[in-house]
Amino acid sequence: MSKKTDIIVVGSGLAGLTAALSARASGRQVLLITHGVGSLAVSSGCIDVLGYHNGCPVQDPIADLPQLNPEHPYSLAGAERVEKAIDWLQSLCLAGGLNMQKNLSRRNHELITVMGTLKPSYLCPESFCTECFAKARRAAVVSFENMKDVHPLLIIDQLHRYARFADMEFMEAMLPCPIDQSHRNVTPLDVARFVDTPEGLEWLRLSLEPYAKLYPILLMPPVLGVKNSQKVWGTLCDVLKVRIVEMVSIPPGVAGLRLREVLRNALNEAGITMIENALAVRAVADDKKCLSVVTSGAGGEHSWEASQFIIATGGILGGGVATSPGKAWETIFNIPIKAPENPQEWSSTEIFGRSFFSQMGVRVNADLKAIDDSGAVLYENVRFAGRTIGGYDYASEKSGHGTALVTGMLAGELAGKE
Amino acid sequence: MLSKTDTDKCVACSTCVVQCPVAEVTTKFLGPRMLGPASERFRLLNDGEDSSLTYCANCKNCDISCPQGVGVSNINMLARAAYAKKHRPSFRDWILAHGELESRLAGIFPAALANFGMANPISKCILDKIGISKKADLPRFASKQLAAAFKAYKQPEQLSKKVVFFPGCFIKAYAPQTGMDFVWLLNKAGYRVELPDAFCCCGTPLYTNGFADDARKNAEKNLAEMRKWKEQGIKVLALCPSCELMFKEELPVFFPDLAHDGASYLENGEEFVLGCISRGELVIDAPGNAMKDKKIIYHAPCHLRALGSGMPGLDMLGSIPGLKVSSASAGCCGISGSYGFKKEKYDISMAIGSKLFQSIKNSNADLAATECGTCKVQIMHGTAMPCEHPVSILKHYLEKEQQ
Ligand SMILES: Cc1cc2nc3c(=O)[nH]c(=O)nc-3n(C[C@H](O)[C@H](O)[C@H](O)COP(=O)(O)OP(=O)(O)OC[C@H]3O[C@@H](n4cnc5c(N)ncnc54)[C@H](O)[C@@H]3O)c2cc1C
Numbered sequence A: 001m002s003k004k005t006d007i008i009v010v011g012s013g014l015a016g017l018t019a020a021l022s023a024r025a026s027g028r029q030v031l032l033i034t035h036g037v038g039s040l041a042v043s044s045g046c047i048d049v050l051g052y053h054n055g056c057p058v059q060d061p062i063a064d065l066p067q068l069n070p071e072h073p074y075s076l077a078g079a080e081r082v083e084k085a086i087d088w089l090q091s092l093c094l095a096g097g098l099n100m101q102k103n104l105s106r107r108n109h110e111l112i113t114v115m116g117t118l119k120p121s122y123l124c125p126e127s128f129c130t131e132c133f134a135k136a137r138r139a140a141v142v143s144f145e146n147m148k149d150v151h152p153l154l155i156i157d158q159l160h161r162y163a164r165f166a167d168m169e170f171m172e173a174m175l176p177c178p179i180d181q182s183h184r185n186v187t188p189l190d191v192a193r194f195v196d197t198p199e200g201l202e203w204l205r206l207s208l209e210p211y212a213k214l215y216p217i218l219l220m221p222p223v224l225g226v227k228n229s230q231k232v233w234g235t236l237c238d239v240l241k242v243r244i245v246e247m248v249s250i251p252p253g254v255a256g257l258r259l260r261e262v263l264r265n266a267l268n269e270a271g272i273t274m275i276e277n278a279l280a281v282r283a284v285a286d287d288k289k290c291l292s293v294v295t296s297g298a299g300g301e302h303s304w305e306a307s308q309f310i311i312a313t314g315g316i317l318g319g320g321v322a323t324s325p326g327k328a329w330e331t332i333f334n335i336p337i338k339a340p341e342n343p344q345e346w347s348s349t350e351i352f353g354r355s356f357f358s359q360m361g362v363r364v365n366a367d368l369k370a371i372d373d374s375g376a377v378l379y380e381n382v383r384f385a386g387r388t389i390g391g392y393d394y395a396s397e398k399s400g401h402g403t404a405l406v407t408g409m410l411a412g413e414l415a416g417k418e
Numbered sequence B: 001m002l003s004k005t006d007t008d009k010c011v012a013c014s015t016c017v018v019q020c021p022v023a024e025v026t027t028k029f030l031g032p033r034m035l036g037p038a039s040e041r042f043r044l045l046n047d048g049e050d051s052s053l054t055y056c057a058n059c060k061n062c063d064i065s066c067p068q069g070v071g072v073s074n075i076n077m078l079a080r081a082a083y084a085k086k087h088r089p090s091f092r093d094w095i096l097a098h099g100e101l102e103s104r105l106a107g108i109f110p111a112a113l114a115n116f117g118m119a120n121p122i123s124k125c126i127l128d129k130i131g132i133s134k135k136a137d138l139p140r141f142a143s144k145q146l147a148a149a150f151k152a153y154k155q156p157e158q159l160s161k162k163v164v165f166f167p168g169c170f171i172k173a174y175a176p177q178t179g180m181d182f183v184w185l186l187n188k189a190g191y192r193v194e195l196p197d198a199f200c201c202c203g204t205p206l207y208t209n210g211f212a213d214d215a216r217k218n219a220e221k222n223l224a225e226m227r228k229w230k231e232q233g234i235k236v237l238a239l240c241p242s243c244e245l246m247f248k249e250e251l252p253v254f255f256p257d258l259a260h261d262g263a264s265y266l267e268n269g270e271e272f273v274l275g276c277i278s279r280g281e282l283v284i285d286a287p288g289n290a291m292k293d294k295k296i297i298y299h300a301p302c303h304l305r306a307l308g309s310g311m312p313g314l315d316m317l318g319s320i321p322g323l324k325v326s327s328a329s330a331g332c333c334g335i336s337g338s339y340g341f342k343k344e345k346y347d348i349s350m351a352i353g354s355k356l357f358q359s360i361k362n363s364n365a366d367l368a369a370t371e372c373g374t375c376k377v378q379i380m381h382g383t384a385m386p387c388e389h390p391v392s393i394l395k396h397y398l399e400k401e402q403q
């Protein structure tokens, strides 16, 4: 059976969710089709815009945008659009009860990770901001027994290697594990979920109290709840009279889940239906016009018609791009991605070197439509967003969520206008 | 091609752990990634079983969330069936798995008596002793089960087209009215309905409780009956998402020799009704006063989401003039068939459902709607609100408009 709507978005990572929301703002009907939930859910939830350029740390990503290569999604979108998308997400989150903040000087945040390293990011939950360290020079580093991935002593040791923290006084604060009898590793997410309950919040307040009396800053893994983190953070900082700083954790990163919940709620409020567990396997097109995408799932094949399509299916990990030796292609439209025939040329021996593998994806124009070698548009009513677009290396330049957000919002807005 | 239960597709990204409703509310559960693909490698070495295997609710949110298409829940259920072969499941699990058999026994007694037997405080204590939570609201057997109600009902003469109805055990024993409402809609759209006696429980409660052999017997019976209709080219329709998922996704994994390609001959009943509407066989252009300004909140059962076919029930409700429909989008209700009735799982089940209950209560709706029978039981238990299958709501509307 075939079903009709105005705009179809495929993929529910950050690019797909933001594309759906911005498309819906035009008043059109939007349907989101997805197979899997995307990397946002397990990520740190901090929006990296541009952390490194050609291997060098970037102070002010917005100022550096004009230096990017012309194929970079940011170059296609333009600096103004990048700022607009960040502000838009900020207001969306605020409406959903999550305060995402830029650094006071509009430069990259230097966030602290659970490895004790610093990570550049542009927009993060208020609870991650590290600017308070400029004033207070003493902090307790909190972890929990049985939380095997967060070791305060390692974090302290590591932080002392940075000039910014070299002379700071840190103390280890190991709290008992609130979760008993678990035979699995306790992660920050487990504790965050406990803190979501009233007794969990009270337990955390009591456990932190002695340390809060001694130190102005408490540095801890992201355990301040999933559902109401903003409130939990605000309340604890107030009653304990401290500043709590959450660290960026390895997956599950908790804050990514918080952000995803905010966006999911916004989607629901906007009346966008999400069809899950449906893998888009092919598209039906009439010359340059896509008529429908066909999904395959346990319930069989279904065809979904629309006048506009946005493909936000991610890269290799997400499922938007597939490879075999010497070949790479986009998975729904089977758009070939020009690849070196010799797989050895796919990677680079230099860590920050440009390689095909880290940048492969669909080539698009400023309208986010796929183009061929000559620059001609392949499908007039299909746009691409997020990691499925080629021409940038999110991992080494630290621009993952940033590009997903900017292209997602832009694709949605453009599709809504047609 | 890797099969859906192939552990090697797992990249250990932990997405499923983040989305598993049981792992969300209890750390007693090892979680999908560890229990599914990770433990499977040890199972292949015959290396014991994790004690929390019974905590998997088979809700399928792991499968829905996994970006790599790993069928985690099926890995868990296959492991459970293998475990049950060596360690006999409890009497309690037998009782919960064989509801259909009990309903037949109950049919011998008047329903009031049979239900009194289940619902009174003394038997609740006895049930509690064998491990069924006394806090749970077990569904009640209907006074007239579907077969009897259907027999007593006269379908209009001269209906030239024909469809077959696969009701599943819940509608048969506990919610025959839903089935009869569906028959009414199909008649109105010009279809005569067949309700074959041979159709029995799809096997979901049997398999998930560890009675694989019984599930297999049911599958054989059901598939043989389906084959008959397939040969005649007459469609078989189901209303329960778990039945549909059992035939389309699980049977081919559990019993590949039985459920080979095309053997599970079954379609979604709501989609069929939507088709009737779009073909003009079922007309809804009535003035639309019957439900004007009524508010309905819809809950999408996890097994419906797992089908990846969309939300035909929501679309159907959306087609009723004047009705205000919203979707709860609050995840799993927590019941997972008989899971939430079990004493050691009742609190887990209610904790999982709390988000949905809140969302339904906050909606100020007049009525809740969902396809799955036990989701319905759980919603009514958790919110004290009435809850109906979307086909019943459409039927009420058309019936009222007629008057
Ligand atoms: C573990 C991890 C942590 C990260 N942490 C951060 C961070 O903290 N900050 C940051 O800025 N960046 C981070 N990144 C990078 C960032 O997550 C991604 O670059 C960015 O979010 C990509 O978003 P996307 O929506 O384009 O793709 P994805 O998130 O990959 O989403 C793709 C979506 O499409 C679906 N899909 C794919 N194919 C199909 C199909 N055929 N049919 C239907 N659906 C389909 C997928 O299931 C998924 O829902 C992280 C990445 C990873 C892997």
Ligand code: SF4
Pocket: B009, B010, B011, B012, B013, B014, B015, B016, B017, B032, B033, B037, B065, B066, B067, B068, B069, B070, B072
């Ligand atoms: S979501 Fe899929 S790939 Fe990721 S850990 Fe779970 S089963 Fe493995």
Ligand code: SF4
Pocket: B019, B020, B021, B022, B023, B031, B032, B055, B056, B057, B058, B059, B060, B061, B062, B063, B072, B073, B076
């Ligand atoms: S089926 Fe449900 S309970 Fe079982 S592991 Fe998957 S998500 Fe968790």
